[in-house]
Amino acid sequence: MQNEYSKIQSDLSIAQAAKLLPITEVAETIGLTADDLETYGKYKGKIHFGTIKSLESRTDGKLILVTAMNPTPFGEGKSTVTIGLGDALNRLGHQTVICLREPSLGPVMGMKGGAAGGGYAQVVPMEDINLHFTGDLHAITVANNVISSLIDNHIHQGNALQIDPERITWKRAMDVNDRSLxxxxxxxxxxxxxxxxxxxxxxxxxxxxxxxxSLAEDLLDLKEKIARTVVAYTYDLKPVTVGDLGAEGAVAVLLKDALKPNLVQTIEHTPALVHGGPFANIAHGCNSLIATKTGLKLADYTVTEAGFGADLGAEKFFNIKSRIGQLTPALTVIVATIRALKFHGGVGKRELSEENVEAIKNGFQNLMKHVETMNAFGIPFVVSLNRFVTDTEREISEFEKLCSKFNIPFAITDVWEKGGAGGIQLAERVLSIINQVEKTGSSFQPLYPSHVSLEDKMNIIAKNVYGAKGIELSPKAEKQLRDIEQNGWTNLPICMAKTQYSLSDDPKKIGRPKDFTIHIRQLKPSIGAGFIVAYTGDILTMPGLPKHPAALNMNMDGDGKVTGLF
Structure with missing residues (x-):
């Protein structure tokens, strides 16, 4: 395959040149038939709920989570490594399913680009997945905005629930970056x-x-979660839910087809479930629970990813998703790159392609903190160095020396250039450690029990995951905490909304900052989702576009062939 495409450089060109199998043939490799799928064209399908229910008696396979050190603004290839590892496990003869989030049009047309992997480790059809795909995000957007419409209509038509217009907490939604809104x-x-x-x-x-x-287990669970979602408060400060509005049925109907997991394939035809797409710096950052659980029933190994560094996506995967879904991950892969190590070692963005061995030594402390976090959760891990063409042998050698010095298991991956073949070393290391752990049993557990206070939960995350001294609540957050406690919601987990670029809440504090405090400016009960969101620093829920958005590079020809998508 590599020889066939050796002259092709861009991710889009590689994806467009790939030879895809009909999705029904991909489904057959994991024991599904055409009757188990609702097809969207030739290369995409959704798995029927009846099929998912029929799998319930099967034993779960092993769950592998891919996370990372704190990234540079360019991203470190976590999805690429996830896909490459899945392809490599399949090459080694192990039935594997990959589970990824669906890309948001915000980053795709903004700054970060797509989320379908890269090089020869991609899920395809890449253009479809990165753009409208099967329409799931549009359905979620409409379902969200129907609630907004019904709230305002209820007030306009007499306001029987006595909703205070100044205490409506439910926001409208849109799947693009638009700071003006x-x-x-x-x-x-x-x-x-x-x-x-x-x-x-x-x-x-x-x-x-x-x-x-993304956290619903089935249609009825989805409807129950929607019904208990708090959207506003009355004039006498009582919570108002979607159920109070009588709208949970209509909202669930809008999502009934979207909730079916999407099945696609990698360039090497490994089955991939791409479903659900919450951000990790604001929301919980994991693909849908229903897709993950379906993957576990269909394969020996399910490889999934959680957004950004282990301080965000992985922490939320362990403390929120695993708790709600009763998941026990077998192993975590921590993705590192030479450029991220140099970035956290003090090298500017424009100099990251230049050799700097000393910066790798300094930046290694950021990676070490994420290693310590995995140990705190009791989860075995492997560090995967995602190799870039600008990496020098001296830099890679220094990375290897540091890993050996601190007894950190690692593997070099070259999946962007070589696909699954470039992930064999990682796959073999993963299998070896999982086999060792099977003999002793898993010691995985969330960082905190449900019964401790919300303030304790935030402090536990801040101290154990970020390395902070603790938290500091704003006066507004202190009042919100008292309201949450009064409403009896303290048993819920915490979802920290924090910058992805630093262990702290300040994106400029790179590396492994010390002697810092996490500032909690606001708390928001997400009762339908089942957690409390803690907003730190200057984190925003509606991003803006950069000076030169990625959308300005996109085009198509008269045949509809897309260019400029990455």
Whole structure:
């Protein structure tokens, strides 16, 4: 395969040149038939709920989580390693399914680019997955906004629930970056246009509706989660839910087809379930629970990823998703790159391609903190160095020396260039450690029990995962904490909304900062999703576009062939 495409450089060109199998043939490799799928064209399909239910009696396979050190602004290839590892395990004869999040149009058309992997470790059809795919994110957006519409209509039609327009917590959603919509005023133009009030938009991937969708186990669970979602408070401060509005049925109906997991394939035809897409710096950052559980029933190994570094996606995977879904991951892969090590060693973004062995030594402390976090959860791990063409032999040698010095298991991966063949070393190391752990049993457990206070939970995360001295609540957050306690929601896990670029809440504090405090400015109960969101620093739920958005590079020809997508 590599010889066939050796002259092709861009991810899009590689994906467009790939020879895809009909999705029904991909399904057959994991024991599914055409009757188990609802096909979306030739290369995409959704798995029927009846099929998923029929798998319940099967024994689960092993669950492998891929996370990373704190990234550079360019990303370190976590999805690429996830896909390459899945391909490598299949090459070694192990039935494997990959589980990824669906890309949001915000990053795709903004700054970060797509989320279908890269090089020869991609899920395909890449253009479809990165753009509208099977319409799941549009359905989630509409379901979210139907709730907003019903809230405002309820107030306009007499407000029987006595909703205080100044205490509506539910925001409208949109799946693109648009800073102008963060704070708006609606209902202008006279009485016939509704009650004027301040409102807000957040990006769909950061919405509670996305979190609800991604943590629902089936249709009935989805409807129950929607019904208990708190959207506002009355004039006497009582919570108002979607169930109070009588809207859970209509909202669930809009999501009934979207909730079926999407089946696609990698360039090497490994089955991939790409479903659900919450951000990890704001929301919980994991693909859908229903897709993960389906993968575990269909394969010996399910390889999934959680967004950004282990301080965000992995922490939430262990403390939120694993708790809600009763999952026990077998092993974690921590993705590192030479450029991220240099970045956290003090090298500027423009100099990351230049050799700097000393910076790798300094930046290694960031990776070490994530290693310590895995140990705190009792989860075995392997560090995967995702190799880039700018990495020098001296830099790679220094990385290997540091890993050996601290007894850190590692493997070099070259999956961008070589696909699954470039992930064999990692796959063999993963299998070896999982086999060792099977003999002694798993010691995995979340960092905190459900019964401790919310303040204790935030302090535990801040101290054990970030390395902070502790937390500091703003006056607003202190009041919100008292309200949450009064409403009896303290048993829920915490979802920390924090910058991805630093262990702290300040993106400029790179490396392994010390003697810092995590500042909690606001707490938001996401009762439908089943957690409390703690907003730190300057984190926003509606991103803005960069000076030169990726959308300006995109085009297509008269035949509909896409260019400029990455």
């Amino acid at each position: 963060r704070n708006i005023v609606i209902g202008l133009g006279g009485k016939g246009n509704g009650v004027p009030r301040e409102d807000h938009f957040e990006i769909t991937a950061a919405s509670e509706m996305m979190a609800i969708f």
